[in-house]
Amino acid sequence: MNELIVIFVSMAFVNNVVFARYLGLCPYFGVSKKTxxxxxxGMAVIFVMLIAAAATWLINHYILIPFNVQFxxxxxxxxxxxxxxxxxxxFIKRTSATLYNALGIFLALIxxxxxxxxxxxxxxxxxxxxxxxxxxxxxxxxxxxxxxILMSGIRERLEIADCPRSMRGLPIxxxxxxxxxxxxxGLGGMI
Amino acid sequence: MGKFRKQFVSGIIAANPVFMLGLGLCPVLxxxxxxxxxxxMSGAVMFVLMASNIVIxxxxxxxxxxxxxxxxxxxxxxFVTITTLVFEAWIPALHExxxxxxxxxxxxxIILGRAEAFASKNPVxxxxxxxxxxxxxxxxxxVTICFFxxxxxxxxxxxxxVHLFTLPVLGEDPILLFILPPGAxxxxxxxxxxxxxxxxxxxx
Numbered sequence: 001m002n003e004l005i006v007i008f009v010s011m012a013f014v015n016n017v018v019f020a021r022y023l024g025l026c027p028y029f030g031v032s033k034k035t036x037x038x039x040x041x042g043m044a045v046i047f048v049m050l051i052a053a054a055a056t057w058l059i060n061h062y063i064l065i066p067f068n069v070q071f072x073x074x075x076x077x078x079x080x081x082x083x084x085x086x087x088x089x090x091f092i093k094r095t096s097a098t099l100y101n102a103l104g105i106f107l108a109l110i111x112x113x114x115x116x117x118x119x120x121x122x123x124x125x126x127x128x129x130x131x132x133x134x135x136x137x138x139x140x141x142x143x144x145x146x147x148x149i150l151m152s153g154i155r156e157r158l159e160i161a162d163c164p165r166s167m168r169g170l171p172i173x174x175x176x177x178x179x180x181x182x183x184x185x186g187l188g189g190m191i
Numbered sequence: 192m193g194k195f196r197k198q199f200v201s202g203i204i205a206a207n208p209v210f211m212l213g214l215g216l217c218p219v220l221x222x223x224x225x226x227x228x229x230x231x232m233s234g235a236v237m238f239v240l241m242a243s244n245i246v247i248x249x250x251x252x253x254x255x256x257x258x259x260x261x262x263x264x265x266x267x268x269x270f271v272t273i274t275t276l277v278f279e280a281w282i283p284a285l286h287e288x289x290x291x292x293x294x295x296x297x298x299x300x301i302i303l304g305r306a307e308a309f310a311s312k313n314p315v316x317x318x319x320x321x322x323x324x325x326x327x328x329x330x331x332x333x334v335t336i337c338f339f340x341x342x343x344x345x346x347x348x349x350x351x352x353v354h355l356f357t358l359p360v361l362g363e364d365p366i367l368l369f370i371l372p373p374g375a376x377x378x379x380x381x382x383x384x385x386x387x388x389x390x391x392x393x394x395x
C-alpha cells in the first residue's frame with residue numbers, strides 16, 4: 001500500500017508531468033486559456049491514461065515480453081494509444097451525449113499528447129505490476145489535470161492584466177508556468 | 192532552385208516550429224540543460240523527420256486519406272526505434288541523458304505536423320527542402336535555449352567534453368534555477384518576448 005501511495009504522490013505532485021518533466025506542453029499551452037475546456041481536457045487525459053496504461057500493460061506482459069520483442073514497444077504502444085482513443089471516442093459518441101460534448105474534441109487531440117505515451121513507457125521501464133501501472137497513470141493524469149486547471153485560472157486573470165505588449169499571450173504564460181514549477185520544486189524532498 | 196530556398200528559409204525564421212508555432216516544446220524544454228544534449232536531440236529529430244518525410248512523400252499517392260495518420264505514425268515510430276537503438280549502441284551516455292525523450296520523438300508535433308501538412312502533399316525534392324528548414328529551425332531554437340541555460344545555470348560552457356570558458360562571477364556561484372525545470376520556462380518565455388519586442392514574431 002505504501003508503495004502505491006509513493007508512486008501516486010510522486011507522479012501527481014513531486015514529478016508532475018508538466019512542471020517537472022515538461023510533457024504534454026502543446027495541449028497544455030493550447031487549451032489552458034479558459035477553465036471550462038481545461039477541465040474537459042484534464043478529465044479526458046485522466047481517462048485515456050488509465051485505459052492506455054491497462055491495455056499496454058497487458059500487451060507488454062502477455063505479448064511483447066514472452067516473445068522477447070520489447071524493442072517494438074514504441075511502435076506498438078503508440079498504435080494502441082491512437083486506436084484506443086478512436087474507439088473510446090466512438091463508444092462515448094454512441095452511449096453518452098453529455099460526456100461526448102464534454103470530452104469529444106479533446107479526445108482527438110490526446111493521441112499526440114506525449115504525457116500519455118510517456119506514462120506507458122515509464123511503467124514498462126520500471127516493471128510496474130498491473131496495479132502499480134494503474135496508480136501511476138492515475139497520478140500522472142491527475143497531475144496533468146491539476147496543472148492545466150491551475151494554469152487556466154491564472155491565464156483568465158492574465159487576459160485582463162496590464163502587461164507589456166510583447167509579453168502578452170504565450171510569453172507571460174511561460175513565466176507563470178515557471179513560478180508554478182518553482183512552487184512544486186518545494187515538494188522535492190518529500191520522497 | 193529559388194522555390195526550394197524559400198521553403199528552407201521560411202522554416203528557419205518565419206515558420207520556426209518552436210518560436211513561431213509553439214510546436215515540439217516538450218523536448219526543447221526537457222533536454223536543454225546542456226548544449227551537447229541539444230545537439231544530440233536535434234540530430235535525432237533531424238534524422239527521424241528527414242527519413243520519415245522522404246518515405247511519406249514517396250508513398251503519398253498510395254496512401255488512402257482515411258487511414259493516413261496511423262500509417263504516418265507507424266513510419267515515424269519505426270525511424271524513432273532505429274534512432275533509439277543506434278543511440279543506445281553507439282552513444283550510450285547521450286542515450287542515458289536524453290532518457291525517455293528519445294522514444295517520445297514519436298509524438299513530437301513538429302514531425303506529424305510536417306508529415307501531414309507538407310510531405311503527404313508534395314514531391315520528394317521540395318519535401319526535403321521543407322524538412323531541412325523545419326529541422327534547422329528546431330535545432331537553432333533548441334541550441335539557443337541550451338546556450339542560455341548552460342551558461343547561467345553552470346556558469347561555464349563546454350562542447351562535447353571540451354571546456355570553452357567560465358564566466359567570472361557565475362563560475363563560482365551559478366544560478367541553479369536555470370538548470371532546474373523553472374529555468375526552462377523562464378528562458379523560453381523571455382526569448383519569445385524578446386523576439387516579439389524586436390518585431391521578429393507577431394505579438395498577440
